[in-house]
Amino acid sequence: MEEPNSIIMSTIPKGSTVLITGVNGFIASHVADEFLAAGYDVRGTARSMAKADWLYERFDKTYGKGKFECVEVADMVHEGAFDEAVKGVSGICHLASVLSFSSNPDEVIPPTVKGTLNILTSASKEPSVKSVVYTSSSTAALLPQPNKEIKVTKDTWDDAAVEAAYQPNPDAFTVYGASKTEAERAVWKAFKETKPPFQVATVLPNANFGTILQPGGENSSSTGSWVVKLWNGDASILDFPPQWFVDVRDTAKLHVAALIDPSANGQRIFAFAEPYSWNKLLAILRKQNPDRQFLEDKEGEGEDLCQIPNEDAEALLQKHYGHGWTPLEESLRANTATLKA
Template sequence: MSPSDFTIPPGSLVVVTGANGFIASHVVDQLLQAGFRVRGTVRSTKRGGWTVDYFNGKYGDGKFELIEVPEMGDPGAFDEAVKGAAGYIQMATPVMESYDPNVAVPNVVNGVLNGLKAAASEPSIKRFVMTSSSTAAVSPQPNKEFSVTPETWNDEVVKQAWIPPYKGVQKRLDVYTATKTESEKAAWKWVKENKPNFVLNAVLPNANMGTVLDVKGQGAPSTVGWIKALWNGFEGSEDLKENPPQYFVNVQDTARVHVAALLYPDVNNERLFAWAYPYNWNDILAILRKLYPNQKFIEDIPDLGRDLSKVTNDRAEELVKRFGRPGWTSLEDSIRDATVGWA
C-alpha cells in the first residue's frame, strides 16, 4: 500500500504512551522508520530518557520528543500529550504491579479512558490503537482444546481476581488479567457511546520475545526477563517457572500489527490477535542448547503440557505480511534476538 493511502500521512505526529517499554519502543522505532514523528510519554524521564538519545541518534533530531506522564490514571493525564497529534497508541500499563483489583482495575480503566477522552478532544486524531492482551480474551489452559475469537472475553478470570485474599503469584496474574479485560471492554463501550472522530483498534498480544532495542537503557525488560530467567535456571525467579505453555509472538511483529492498526484504512474496529505459535519452556530450552552449545542449561521440565487452543490470528498475520515479512517470525529467531543482549 502506498503511504498516500494511509489513514494519516507520513510526517504526522503519533503519540505512543509508555514509549520506553519493551513493545512500545519497537512501535516508536517502526513509526520513525516509516517517516512519522513520535511523541512518547514515560512515567519518568530518568527511566525513559534513553529513548531520546537512542532515537535522535538513529533518526536525527526533531523526529522524537518525550514528555513525562507520571500516572496514566490521574485525571487529564494525556491532555497535553495529544496536542497536534494525528494518531494515538495506548501502550502504557502497570504490568503485574498490583495484587489488589480495587486499586489496579480502576487505575488502568481510568488510564485508558483518559487516553480516549484526550484523543477525542483533538480533532486531528484519526486513529486510536489500544494494546490489550491475550489475557483479555483467555488465560492459558494447557492440554485443553478451545477456540479464541474476537468475541472471546476472559470473564471467568476477572471474577477470580476479585476474590480475596489479595496475595500470591496467581492473584497478581489474575489482577493484571482483570485490568486488561476491563480496560479493553471499557474502551469499546466508551467509543460506542461517545462516537469520537477516530477509529479504535485493539491489539491482543501473547508472550512477546525478541530484540531489546537498547540493552543499556532497558536491560531484559518485561517478557524478555522470562527468557533470561530460564537462561539462569530460574534462580531467584522460581515463580516464572510456573508460567504455563502459551503462544509467543515476536515483539517486532507485535509492533507491525500496531502500526498496521494505526495506518491501514481497512482495519476498523478490530481485535487483532498477535499470537504466532504455541510454545513451552522445553521448546525454548532446545533452542538455547542449539544456539549456545557451550552453555549449560537446566534439564527439560517434565509434564509441561501444550497450549492446544486455536486462535483467529490469521488477520494479524496477514497484516504482518504487508510489511514484506513471510508471516510470523519463528521462535528460534525470536530467542536468538532476545538473548544477544546478554549471551
C-alpha cells in the same frame, strides 16, 4: 528496520506525529522504533523524563534529532492527564498500563481502566486525531490453560479472570488479566456509544520475545526477560504455564499497521504467532548455544492447544511488511544476542 509497503489509502500520512504512551516500556519502545523507521515523528509519554533519556540517545542517533520527543505524564489517572500530550498528533498508541503486578485488584483494575478512558477522552477533544490503537493483552481473551482445546473468537473475553480477581487471595497474573479485560472492554463500549471521529483498533499480544532495546532491560519484568531467565538458569520462570509467543518486532509492526490501515477500524488484532513450551525453548537454546549448560526439561509440562483467530494479524504483516510471523528460533536468537557479548 523495515519500512511498511505503501498502500492505496492511509489513515495517517508519513511525517505525521504519533503519540505512544508508556514509551519507555519493552513493547512501546519497539512501537516507537517502527513508527520512526516508517517515516513518522513520535511523541512519547513517560512517568518521568529521566525514564526517556535512553530513548533520546538511541533515536537521535538512528533517526536524527527532532524526530522523537517525550513528555511527562506522571499519573495517567489524573483528569486530563493526556490533554497536552495529544495536541497536534494524528494517531495514538496507548500502551501505558499498571504493571505493578499487585494482587490487589483495586490497585490495578480501576487505574488501568481510568487511564485508558482518559486517553480516549483527550483524543476526542483533539481534532487532529485520526486513529487510536489500544494495546490490550492475550489475557483479555483468556489466561493460559494447558492441554485444553479452547476455541478463541474475536468475541472471547476473560470473564473468568475478572471474577477471580475479586475473590479472596487472587494471584497477580489473574489481576493483571482482569485489568486488561476491563480496559479493552471499556474501549469498545466507548467506541460503540460515542462513535468517535477517529478509527479504533486493539492489539492483543501474547508473550513477547525478541530484542530488548533498553540497556539493562534484561532485568525488567517484561516477557522479554523470560528468555534471559532461562539463559541464566532461573527456574522460577518455569512456574508460568505454556502459552503462545509473538516476536516483539511483529507486535510493533502490527501497531503501525493497525493505526494507519483503514481496514483495521473496529478490529481486535490477535498477536499470537505460535504456541511454545519451556521445554521447546530450552531445546532451541541448547541447539543455538551448544557450549552452554541450561536447565533440565520440566516434567509434565503440557502444551497450549487453543485455536486463535490470528489470521487477520498475519495478513496485516504480509500486507504492510511482506512477511508473516517471525519464527520462534529467530526471536530467541535476537533475545539472547546481547547476552553473548
